[in-house]
Amino acid sequence: MQCFGIHYTSGMERFHPLAADTDVPPEELALAQGECALALGRLDGLLASLTDIEKRLFCVGLLREVLLSSLAQAGFADAEHRFNAWFAGLDRGPQETPLTGCSAYAVVRALLGELSRHPWEPVSGRN
Known part of the structure; x- marks a missing residue:
């Protein structure tokens, strides 16, 4: 019997543990990671100025x-x-x-x- 934990993403929606980085092409993964890094950088900049x-x-x-x-x-x-x-x-x-x-x-x-x-x-x- 396999046991899978439930992980949560930023919006707190359920994330299936089998949906890993290897499930998408490397180009799409790199694009998503870049967009996330940009959004995090923008948020960090906005928070620093508050x-x-x-x-x-x-x-x-x-x-x-x-x-x-x-x-x-x-x-x-x-x-x-x-x-x-x-x-x-x-x-x-x-x-x-x-x-x-x-x-x-x-x-x-x-x-x-x-x-x-x-x-x-x-x-x-x-x-």
Whole structure:
């Protein structure tokens, strides 16, 4: 029996482990790698020019996207609709279903715990 892990890409969509670099022609791979390097360089340049407040706002938006994507992957279909009010403490959290392995609170708490160790201060929340 073979066991494959699930890996995630930038948009947090599922990535099949058999879809490796060897599945595409080298020219296409080189083009994709070049486009990714260019996009990463542009992002790095933009982040370097932001003020501290702008960096924190960027990270809040990024954090929201990571949490919503993770909740959706965990099986919380109503996360998009309930997240803002729930995160503000105004409403209940996303509804657990037979597909969810744990509570939405547990997913968010685990992610926030991991992100608190991130080396970039605006992401980790350390001052």
